């Protein structure tokens with residue numbers, strides 16, 4: 001296939017399914033004849049994404065698509081890229097690339113169509129530069145400000161464990177500070193990360209390195225090519241870290257229920273130090289291929305990857321009898337992803353409210369189903385649920401619904417306390433989406449892109465137990481209070497509650513309902529003893 005068409009198809013795929021730019025070629029079913037060709041296509045996709053906003057403005061103002069509607073129709077057939085993406089990659093080469101031309105046959109109609117408007121397109125580029133106050137066209141690229149203030153690299157110890165040579169964290173730090181364009185290691189975090197420097201992340205110093213947002217030193221570097229470093233947003237490193245806390249080899253196996261492209265699977269495998277077994281499920285055949293490549297590169301030797309639907313797995317199968325921890329990072333709206341493709345968020349804000357709500361409802365009910373299925377595994381003690389969404393419908397509300405399910409009660413699933421869910425991370429859940437329960441909100445993690453130097457993200461951890469320590473303390477306190485309350489007070493409170501119910505009916509938390517039930521029982525007991 002023509003190189004521009006392949007790049008445009010990859011762009012379309014990214015628009016539709018998100019995922020990594022690199023994974024988009026395989027995932028979009030684009031076949032290339034050599035690694036060189038893949039690299040060339042990927043470079044064009046990445047560069048086009050950088051200038052996308054500028055190029056879209058030029059397309060809009062010149063009305064190129066309307067003027068050339070025969071070559072660039074509104075609807076294209078399957079396996080052909082959309083006209084918009086094709087124009088974007090062609091314009092990139094004509095207007096932005098150092099060559100300044102489209103590398104295709106003179107007779108190719110899309111090239112002819114663009115060439116016809118060459119003068120106008122170039123003039124609009126200059127006008128845009130002036131409007132934006134940029135002295136060069138490079139100034140129109142997305143900057144550190146629009147990209148975020150940092151980029152993250154996770155050191156992957158599996159490679160040091162299984163490959164020859166020294167791939168340790170110490171060796172990586174030394175390499176970065178002595179390579180031809182060296183980085184300075186800062187001893188405290190600074191945002192945006194200054195050019196030419198890096199530091200160890202304050203929350204995950206054992207594996208995460210923080211670089212300037214515009215850096216990509218790893219492209220073509222031996223550390224990246226060997227799998228010893230993985231490009232992964234900070235927030236996306238939280239789930240495996242929370243899930244695997246205090247895991248011990250003697251404990252047993254784990255499951256990653258929704259694995260591709262495999263960033264969190266490889267992180268879990270690293271935290272298991274290659275020991276025991278990690279069952280990785282991935283439903284999509286295309287994405288499963290990406291997962292396999294990733295696992296091989298990252299030396300995840302203890303992973304048993306299956307192209308299968310987690311919901312179809314049998315929780316009582318002998319195979320999973322030893323599984324004690326499950327990671328659930330299911331498909332979500334991706335509304336938190338800004339670092340890689342912030343235009344996806346723009347797209348979402350354009351979405352009509354009804355359509356958006358319907359989509360969120362569908363996603364939330366699928367996410368809930370996944371949690372409820374995980375609740376059924378008899379030996380599992382800890383489940384981490386995460387999304388790269390900022391919508392409460394997919395975050396706190398899904399967790400709340402899971403907690404109030406009969407299955408949670410039957411199998412004693414509760415929300416873990418803050419102390420075992422990265423307590424040093426300051427941004428916690430939204431109380432208002434947990435029916436005002438501050439303890440539940442405190443137990444979960446949230447990340448906000450503009451303020452936390454990460455993508456938008458959410459993490460919750462379910463554990464098995466009759467009651468959390470905090471709840472026990474709270475209950476003891478309440479019981480002490482109850483002791484001193486008079487019957488009259490109960491009645492007053494009850495009637496007040498009734499009133500409140502009429503004015504603003506509100507769902508009670510299970511703790512509130514439980515408390516009320518106990519109060520009523522006490523009242524009855526008291527009455528009975530008085531009667532006797």
Ligand SMILES: C[S@@+](CC[C@H](N)C(=O)[O-])C[C@H]1O[C@@H](n2cnc3c(N)ncnc32)[C@H](O)[C@@H]1O
Pocket residue numbers: 236257258259260261262263264265281282283284287308309310311329330331332
């Ligand atoms: C958000 S992505 C997971 C990203 C991955 N955890 C990582 O960090 O690289 C969700 C994945 O779950 C897969 N998926 C969705 N439903 C599934 C199911 N029922 N069983 C297994 N995989 C599923 C999707 O195809 C997608 O690849």
